[in-house]
Amino acid sequence: MTPYETLEIKLRDLATKLHGKISVSKVYEMLELTESEIAVFNEVATKLTDEMVLVRQGNKLGDPASFNYVVGKIEVNRRGYAFVIPEDKASWSESIYVNSKDVNGAMTGDKVVVSIKNPKKPAFPGEKKEGVVKSVLVKGSRTFSGVVKWNPIRHGLMVLADDEYWYIEGNADSLDEGLSVICEALEKGEFPEPGVCRIVEVVGNISDPNTGITTILSLHGFVEEFPDDVMKEASMLPQELDEETIQSELKKGRKDIRGLLTVTIDSEDTKDVDDAITIEILDNGNYMLGVHIADVAHYVKEGSAIDREAYKRGTSVYPVGRVVPMLPKELSNGICSLNKNCDRLALSVVMEVDEMGNVVDHEIYESILNVDYSITYDQLYRIFEKPDFAILKEFGDYLSQLTxxxxxxxxxxxxxxxxxxxxxxxxxxxxxxxxxxRPISVSAYRTTFANNIIEEFMLLCNETVAERFYWYNVPFIYRVHDEPEDEKMIMLSKIVTNLGYKFKNTSKIHPKSIQSLLDSIKDKPEERIIGTMTLRSMQKAAYRSTNDGHFGLALKYYSHFTAPIRRYPDLFIHRIIKHMLHGGMNHKLEERYAKFAGEYAKHLSDRERAAQEAERECVDLKVCEYMKQFEGKKFTGIISNITSFGMFVELQNTVEGLVRFASLNDYYYFDPETMTAYGEHAGKVFRIGQKLKDVIVYRVDLTSKSIEFMLPFG
Structure with missing residues (x-):
């Protein structure tokens, strides 16, 4: 690599750890820069400043926050003002207000740089930080979804999206009312004038119960159909392993483990089976655990049409009631899936585990296996947690292994x-x-220890692989989770204390403190609320080419290895592992992987986030469709969150809706320190965790996928 490339990698890595300002000379010293790297320092620093990865001012270098800059996505209100949600923040309570005169042409979805006007601590409870958009780093997709509706005021068909109408470019009269569409914003309207959009895709009519989910998936870049070149490649793949292939693979050193008793454990509707398990007790009392993962890299060749599409998607998506796979079904459900009674190629991690759960030895190799039996989580539950005689009889021959x-x-x-x-x-x-x-029920669901059996094995396997390849010092993609921010932990501590629970928050937070809090609220009425708030206080896990540890799992080494059928990061490291198993990587190959590992990690983190957002929005949509029938009905709920504009109330079936303070017969002040709201005149106080009776379902909006509640006393 050139000095420019090596320095860029070093500075990008520094940016992930830097919190504050340091001198440029100190950077030289910390990174042990060579003369050739120092020669291009100004050029690289300027590039990263333009991207707002780092900021350089004079002889100082720092993260954007240390210079009172914030990078985030902007949401522009139809009245012109906006809010910017900083990167890696999840809550509107942390958003930055931007006056309409300071938006400077930015549009919803743009990644912007904001200069903070009031960087000091709030002068009064609830005061928001205010900023000015300095530049647009990355234009948003400019796409949004909406429904073609007749606007009686403007006497024409328009697109309605989030309570906002848009003019349609071209001849709108050829459209039918009720069509769900994907649009591109062309002009941002100046209130009260609507903006102008172009329809780029007509998904279907909203009367079709499947249209909503298809629209959400399309908006996030996920489609069920694969391109023709991908399908052509998939059609040429074998659907079964023939004897000639098996013998060829064995001659290359692949191990035949078809004689080992092998099981898969999945949900009832799983068709893409990534993993299988073998287990036995050794003479020394230790366990020999085998985690065998589908050898997807054997079939998906780097640079092929299938590989390019898989990288583009990044992950499989599991919206309500369906699956959008990363790989065509010929692979995901066929030759790669570890189906029962089928010979399959695998990548095996076999670990010797002692009585304390420590891996004392391990081996990684390519294998051929044949799954003897499969069992579902529900069946496992009815063996160990709620015994069912019929299930016990069905799996009687395998009870010793399952135990x-x-x-x-x-x-x-x-x-x-x-x-x-x-x-x-x-x-x-x-x-x-x-x-x-169509939704017929909405309920709370909690996983059982039956689910956790496989989870524990996958966690151990992922940790083992990450640690081994970290010490090989080869390009890799790690699964990382940073420590939570101090501000969030302080706020969480205050809220939890107000709810009557103890939370030991120190300057150096340890995950054990957070787990102690979760243990103390288990099976309590406030469990879901405090648990959700705690989860939102965490940083988001991500993929990186550097091993920065995993805070939530309290691990120094962690990766994603166990699901290459549905996650591209796993497929990426499978290729690295297979190279190492076959004699290692030459310098040219190692350099190429090192060059792209960081870029791949960023893209795959983004695709994972898009999939999560799509899945969440699909749940929100179906919940709204279900709750529509209950408009005007009363429920009992609990206050799950409070903001400056209202409070969110969660019903017993996990459905959440907003009670706007504007709908109440008083003016309410919001105190973010105690997360309470109190009435100016009547003095009524609302707190997180407070139970509310007779909560009325006031309005269910399918377009914005939101629910509004009202209280009977106004």
Missing amino acids: LMKNLAYILNERRRRRGAIDFNLPETKVELDDEG
Whole structure:
């Protein structure tokens, strides 16, 4: 690599760790820069300042925040003012207000640089930071979804999106009312005039219960159909392993483990099976655990049409009631999937684990396996947690192996707890659909220890692989999770204390403190609320080419290795591992992987986030469709969050809606220090965790996927 390239890698790595200003000379010393790197320092520093990765002013270098700059995505209100949500922040309470005269042409979705006007601490409770848009770093996609509606005021068909109408470029009369569309914003309207958009895709009519989910997926860049060149390659792949291929692979050194008793554990509707397990007890009392992962890299060649599309998608997506795979079904459900009674190629990690859960030895190799039996999480639950005679009889021949798995999983879980790993086992929202895709129920769902058995094995395997290849010092993609920010921990501590719980918040927070808090609220009415707030106080896990540790798991080394059918980072490191198993990488290959590992990690983190947002929005949509029938009905709920404009109330089935303060018969002040709201005249106080009876479902908006509640006393 050139001095420019090596210096850029070093400075980008420094940017992930830098919090404050340091002198340029100190940077030279810290990074041990060569003369050739120093010669190009100004050029590289200017580039990274333009990108707002770092900021250089004179002889000082620092992160943007240290110079009172914030980088984030902007949301522009139809009245012209805006809010900027800083990168890696999840809450509107941390957003920055931008006056309409300071938006400077930015549009919703743009990544912007904001200069903070009032960088000091708030002068009064609830005071927001205010900023000025200095530049647009990256223009947003300019795309949004909406519904074609008749506007009675403007006497024409327009696109309605988030309560805002848009003029349609071209002949709108050819469209039908009720179409769900993807649009591109052409002109931002100046209130009260609407903006102008161009329709880029007509998804379908909103009367079709599947249109909403398809629209959300399309908006986030996920489509179910694959390009023709991808399908052509997929059609040429074998669907079964023939004997000639098996013998060829064995001659190359692949191990035949088809004689080992092998099991897969998945949910009832899983068709893309990434992993299989073998386990036995050794003479010394240790466990021999085999985690065998589909050898996707054998079939998906780097640079092929399938590989390019898989990288573009980055991940499989699991919206309510369907799957959008990263790979065509010929691979994901076919030749790569570890289906029962089928010979399959795998990449195996076999670990000797002692009675304390420590890996004392391990081996990684390419293998050929054949799964003897498969069992679902529900069936496992009905063996160990809620015994069912019929299930016990069905799996009677395998109970000894399943019991070994359960015992080892308990050991590994205890090991995790001892080191202080955080376990967010919070109730999730489960939406059940009918055959046509319409929601018929919404309920709280919590995973059981049956699910955790496989999770414990995958965590151990991912850790083992990450540590081994870290010491090989080869290009790699790690799964990292940074420590939470001090401000968030201070705020969380105050809120938790106000709710009557203890949270030991020190200058150097340890995940064990957070897990102690979660243990103290288990099965309490406030569990989901405090748990959710704690989760939102964490940094987001991401992919990086540098091994920066995983705070939530309390691990120094961690990667994603165990799901290459549905996650591209896993496929990327499988290729590295296979190179090393076959004699290592030459200098040219290692240099190429090192050059692109950081770029790949960033792209794949973005695609993971897009998939998560799409899945969440799909749940929100189906929840709204379900709750529409209950408009005007009353429920009991609990206050889950409070903001300056209202409070969010969660019902027992996990459905959340907003009670606007404007709908109440008093003016309410919001105190962010105590996360309470109090009425100016009546003195009524609302707190997080407070139970509310007779909460009325006031309005369910399917377009914005939001629910508004009202209180009977106004």
